[in-house]
Amino acid sequence: MNIGExxxxxxxxxxxxxxxxxxxxxxxxPTRQRIQAVIDELDYRPNANARALKEGRTRTxxxxxxxxxxxxxDMQLGFVASVVEAAxxxxxxxxxxxxxxxxxxxxxxIVTGRRVDGVILMEIRLEDDRVARLRRSPLxxxxxxxxxxxxxxxxxxxxxxxxxxxCVHHLADLGHRHIALVNRSAELVAAxxxxxxxxxxxxxxxxxxxxxxxxxLCCGDDASAGEAAMTRLLATHPDVTAVATINEAALPGLxxxxxxxxxxxxxxxxxIGVAAAHWAEDFHPPLTAADVPTLDMxxxxxALLLERIAAPTAAPRHHLYRPPISxxxxxxxxxxx
Amino acid sequence: MNIGExxxxxxxxxxxxxxxxxxxxxxxxPTRQRIQAVIDELDYRPNANARALKEGRTRTxxxxxxxxxxxxxDMQLGFVASVVEAAxxxxxxxxxxxxxxxxxxxxxxIVTGRRVDGVILMEIRLEDDRVARLRRSPLxxxxxxxxxxxxxxxxxxxxxxxxxxxCVHHLADLGHRHIALVNRSAELVAAxxxxxxxxxxxxxxxxxxxxxxxxxLCCGDDASAGEAAMTRLLATHPDVTAVATINEAALPGLxxxxxxxxxxxxxxxxxIGVAAAHWAEDFHPPLTAADVPTLDMxxxxxALLLERIAAPTAAPRHHLYRPPISxxxxxxxxxxx
DNA sequence: AGCCTGGGTTGAATCGATTCGACCACGAGG
DNA sequence: CCTCGTGGTCGAATCGATTCAACCCAGGCT
Numbered sequence: 001m002n003i004g005e006x007x008x009x010x011x012x013x014x015x016x017x018x019x020x021x022x023x024x025x026x027x028x029x030p031t032r033q034r035i036q037a038v039i040d041e042l043d044y045r046p047n048a049n050a051r052a053l054k055e056g057r058t059r060t061x062x063x064x065x066x067x068x069x070x071x072x073x074d075m076q077l078g079f080v081a082s083v084v085e086a087a088x089x090x091x092x093x094x095x096x097x098x099x100x101x102x103x104x105x106x107x108x109x110i111v112t113g114r115r116v117d118g119v120i121l122m123e124i125r126l127e128d129d130r131v132a133r134l135r136r137s138p139l140x141x142x143x144x145x146x147x148x149x150x151x152x153x154x155x156x157x158x159x160x161x162x163x164x165x166x167c168v169h170h171l172a173d174l175g176h177r178h179i180a181l182v183n184r185s186a187e188l189v190a191a192x193x194x195x196x197x198x199x200x201x202x203x204x205x206x207x208x209x210x211x212x213x214x215x216x217l218c219c220g221d222d223a224s225a226g227e228a229a230m231t232r233l234l235a236t237h238p239d240v241t242a243v244a245t246i247n248e249a250a251l252p253g254l255x256x257x258x259x260x261x262x263x264x265x266x267x268x269x270x271x272i273g274v275a276a277a278h279w280a281e282d283f284h285p286p287l288t289a290a291d292v293p294t295l296d297m298x299x300x301x302x303a304l305l306l307e308r309i310a311a312p313t314a315a316p317r318h319h320l321y322r323p324p325i326s327x328x329x330x331x332x333x334x335x336x337x
Numbered sequence: 338m339n340i341g342e343x344x345x346x347x348x349x350x351x352x353x354x355x356x357x358x359x360x361x362x363x364x365x366x367p368t369r370q371r372i373q374a375v376i377d378e379l380d381y382r383p384n385a386n387a388r389a390l391k392e393g394r395t396r397t398x399x400x401x402x403x404x405x406x407x408x409x410x411d412m413q414l415g416f417v418a419s420v421v422e423a424a425x426x427x428x429x430x431x432x433x434x435x436x437x438x439x440x441x442x443x444x445x446x447i448v449t450g451r452r453v454d455g456v457i458l459m460e461i462r463l464e465d466d467r468v469a470r471l472r473r474s475p476l477x478x479x480x481x482x483x484x485x486x487x488x489x490x491x492x493x494x495x496x497x498x499x500x501x502x503x504c505v506h507h508l509a510d511l512g513h514r515h516i517a518l519v520n521r522s523a524e525l526v527a528a529x530x531x532x533x534x535x536x537x538x539x540x541x542x543x544x545x546x547x548x549x550x551x552x553x554l555c556c557g558d559d560a561s562a563g564e565a566a567m568t569r570l571l572a573t574h575p576d577v578t579a580v581a582t583i584n585e586a587a588l589p590g591l592x593x594x595x596x597x598x599x600x601x602x603x604x605x606x607x608x609i610g611v612a613a614a615h616w617a618e619d620f621h622p623p624l625t626a627a628d629v630p631t632l633d634m635x636x637x638x639x640a641l642l643l644e645r646i647a648a649p650t651a652a653p654r655h656h657l658y659r660p661p662i663s664x665x666x667x668x669x670x671x672x673x674x
Numbered sequence: 675a676g677c678c679t680g681g682g683t684t685g686a687a688t689c690g691a692t693t694c695g696a697c698c699a700c701g702a703g704g
Numbered sequence: 705c706c707t708c709g710t711g712g713t714c715g716a717a718t719c720g721a722t723t724c725a726a727c728c729c730a731g732g733c734t
Contacts, residue, residue: 002720013684018722028682048450049395050720052386053689068422071615072414084435085405088443093452094433098421106425113385115430223619256621278408282560284593339690350714355692365712387690390719
């Protein structure tokens with residue numbers, strides 16, 4: 001069933017039906033009603049491909065997610081969900097591409113097959129092949145996260161550096177002298193994963209500013225890895241009384257290891273972090289943390305992308321999120337020595 | 338840059354270029370190489386919309402997920418990830434539709450706009466509007482989960498009824514006499530959510546077969562709800578010594594409440610469930626559970642869908658998963674009275 | 675009465691592919 | 705030498721929309 005069928009049944013030309021659909025030209029009321037009646041009766045909806053072909057836009061956004069092999073963190077999931085929802089609100093569909101490297105077939109299809117009007121990229125590295133690839137293409141895109149050289153690109157990101165520095169200061173204020181940073185996995189950091197490096201920088205900065213001693217360690221993105229990492233930390237650095245972390249997925253494991261070693265949070269040991277908002281509240285004990293507003297960020301990423309699609313030559317914009325640290329129950333004054 | 342451009346540069350007709358691309362007709366080797374060279378040089382890729390328009394298929398699958406407002410459970414996330422990955426392996430893209438009810442705009446776009454070749458539906462209710470809608474349409478579809486009347490539809494599902502019954506038997510074997518079922522949220526169950534009802538049936542069956550006393554309760558899909566539910570349960574039914582559950586998201590909360598009440602798992606209290614495979618292992622203590630193979634199920638859903646797309650009139654197939662219960666550390670003999 | 679204006683409608687071109695039938699040249703077979 | 709077959713190529717139709725230019729006709733104005 002196509003537009004011609006509607007036209008025939010309504011006794012008008014195809015163009016008139018099109019104008020009823022789009023409202024781009026005046027159509028007399030009787031004709032309009034007649035056509036609309038046929039459309040309703042047959043439950044007609046224009047073929048999206050034909051429309052996309054002619055109009056040159058697909059009303060679809062591409063979202064590049066980490067390959068499915070690795071489980072999404074809560075924060076990533078929050079981004080995906082909010083991007084999808086924001087797109088749906090704008091009557092846009094979302095095409096998913098689970099892409100790791102640069103020369104991924106799915107990624108190439110999306111970028112070069114004109115299947116989408118724009119792309120949102122996640123899990124950005126300081127040097128990112130995919131970003132480089134998109135910069136060379138005419139396709140508008142926005143990143144959640146940013147490269148080492150983010151000027152010239154629209155992005156949203158979390159100020160991990162500043163936030164972790166603030167966490168360190170908070171711990172210092174509470175009297176902690178020996179603290180640790182639990183980073184993301186060693187592979188991610190080695191690959192130049194932005195938040196990992198920026199968190200490390202912020203940690204170093206905070207530690208030196210306050211004259212603390214700090215250890216940093218990498219840790220896989222799951223509870224078991226967290227448990228192992230924390231067990232090792234407690235063994236090798238028994239004087240550490242607090243950790244800051246950007247690794248939400250490891251948190252349950254950290255907690256478990258502390259319990260196993262008889263360290264009670266927050267009485268004996270403080271935990272503070274940067275985490276998706278709901279995570280922190282749902283944790284036990286409720287986590288003192290900078291609550292990353294994944295919902296807002298995803299929506300903002302979509303908004304920025306729509307801007308770039310509407311005006312590709314306009315100056316790119318960005319939004320660095322710096323949520324305040326919500327004081328909950330997982331950080332407390334350092335235990336007496 | 339379109340196929341005409343390539344043809345012009347190579348000095349051939351558009352059809353010849355098309356035949357090089359598709360290989361559907363013989364092209365002399367010199368011509369083929371010349372054309373291929375131009376294609377490579379310009380990094381040309383055919384416009385997906387034009388192709389879809391002509392061919393009548395989009396090489397895209399639709400995946401209908403629960404609306405973004407509610408967070409995805411681990412099992413749902415597992416399904417999404419594996420569907421996306423399986424589709425990518427088959428060089429198919431996945432279009433996401435976050436749809437709750439029947440008359441969702443995004444859902445309608447997908448179903449009727451010919452944007453996808455087929456649809457995978459999740460979170461199926463016993464009476465499901467979306468399934469009914471798709472049955473009326475010519476679009477092939479597969480469900481993860483099944484309705485009350487699943488004949489005539491291709492689906493994959495977990496045998497919640499049988500599995501929960503087995504869980505009950507296992508608990509009975511261990512000597513537990515008073516057990517509880519922690520179901521999904523009251524709203525879901527009230528809405529006719531399949532697993533909720535089937536788990537309840539299996540629970541009832543097991544309990545009567547073994548002459549146990551059983552309580553069942555609904556519980557929201559998050560840790561706090563789980564904590565509240567378990568606290569209430571322990572207060573109202575102090576003689577309960579074990580729970581079975583299909584609500585993975587509530588598990589951390591159940592655990593917390595038990596701890597708070599001084600009940601140690603599994604010494605004083607057993608927990609057993611049906612959960613995504615990785616969840617169970619990552620839990621603490623490692624969860625005795627029927628491990629739902631989300632990866633296989635997503636891949637199988639895609640395979641079934643491809644079958645239906647290839648042969649829409651063939652008899653629908655299905656696959657009911659009945660994973661064995663993996664004995665881990667969360668269930669043990671009932672404590673002495 | 676003739677002309678102009680403009681709302682309403684239509685026909686035809688176009689987007690970028692695929693594919694069928696036709697055509698051409700060349701070599702084999704009678 | 706003529707015909708037939710065939711590998712290789714091309715032209716044109718087609719998929720289902722959008723949109724521009726043209727046209728028609730009714731009403732207002734001079």
